[in-house]
Amino acid sequence: MESSGGPLYAPAGPSVDISRSLEEDSMVDGPLISADALHSAIRREFQTVPTHAYGGLLSILHVVYVVLSVCLAVLCVLKVGQEDVCASVLGQVKGDSVIVFGKVGLWALVLLFTGCVQHHHTRARSRGYLRFYRQMEGLKHLPLTVHSAGNVLVLVVLAAQLSPEVSTYMLLSVLGLELLVAVPCLIYYTVKVMQFNRERAAPDVSQEEHSRNFSVTSSPTETGFRECSSLEEVVEKQADLIEYLKQHNTLLSKRLLNLTAQH
Structure with a gap:
């Protein structure tokens, strides 16, 4: 029984691996979106204050x-x-x-x-x-x-x-x-x-991320708590940033779907 049970359960692993690899290949084979296209799409979302x-x-x-x-x-x-x-x-x-x-x-x-x-x-x-x-x-x-x-x-x-x-x-x-x-x-x-x-500047989060990635001597961001800053002010800023990131992720998902459909 043990020898017969081995072949019955042995192929299960490879079959699962094959199905997973097929699914991953189907996802990878989709159209890739360039960073420039995505960045230009985000930049177009700037809305002026009238x-x-x-x-x-x-x-x-x-x-x-x-x-x-x-x-x-x-x-x-x-x-x-x-x-x-x-x-x-x-x-x-x-x-x-x-x-x-x-x-x-x-x-x-x-x-x-x-x-x-x-x-x-x-x-x-x-x-x-x-x-x-x-x-x-x-x-x-x-x-x-x-x-x-x-x-x-x-x-x-x-x-x-x-x-x-x-x-x-x-x-x-x-x-x-x-x-x-x-x-x-x-x-x-x-x-x-x-x-x-x-100026049509990017949102504050994007500016801080850009300065943190490309500036060697950049100062720490103001997202976290600092001794000289008010706790109430820090909490308010973090709440604003979280609310913005939620809206930004939703809008970014829509942009990704639109760009994928175009490609």
């Missing part, structure tokens, strides 16, 4: 609003010889009230701009651009902070119940100061976003 156009438009609207407010204050509030024209255009509405209404409308536009910026920056963060997200974190909220502070100063001026001339000058001073602070911030933000879109 908020630079909104920032430029908002800057122009802010300048136009201040210029019109100055003209309206001089002609209709201080009444420099244009009372009839102001009465025909504004009717029963006072000139300083129109300026305040315009200020509220401009603040609403800045609030909408801030929400739009937050949305697009969050999307850039999910695509792996955590460094860009952190660099613009304080700058993207600064215009709204400046306009909100200007609204508070305008309310203080109106609540003080000063003479019409003094109140108008104070109101124009607030608008001018707001213009000098908010518009440079918007211009600087617009320039930074345009630079980011023009």
Whole structure:
């Protein structure tokens, strides 16, 4: 029985090896994807942040609003010889009230701009651009902070119940100061976003991997914990990187299938 049992079970190993080798050969015989093709496919996935156009438009609207407010204050509030024209255009509405209404409308536009910026920056963060997200974190909220502070100063001026001339000058001073602070911030933000879109850089993970592979004197990456870094910041960065890697792996699998089908 033992001698007869040997031949019965002996061929099992080679048959399994043959089937495995056939399966492996079928996988190897598939079309190979070059690294250049895969790299170019990943590079095409860069998505620009369109908020630079909104920032430029908002800057122009802010300048136009201040210029019109100055003209309206001089002609209709201080009444420099244009009372009839102001009465025909504004009717029963006072000139300083129109300026305040315009200020509220401009603040609403800045609030909408801030929400739009937050949305697009969050999307850039999910695509792996955590460094860009952190660099613009304080700058993207600064215009709204400046306009909100200007609204508070305008309310203080109106609540003080000063003479019409003094109140108008104070109101124009607030608008001018707001213009000098908010518009440079918007211009600087617009320039930074345009630079980011023009560079079309790879996500932070890819940049760190590239520097670690090709730079001999490269500094350690910031993914791990460092004594000088905050633990909360490290945990947040790691969570962002993990979320990005999940999305990136899914997108990379789709690209591999598409390129395999093309070849």
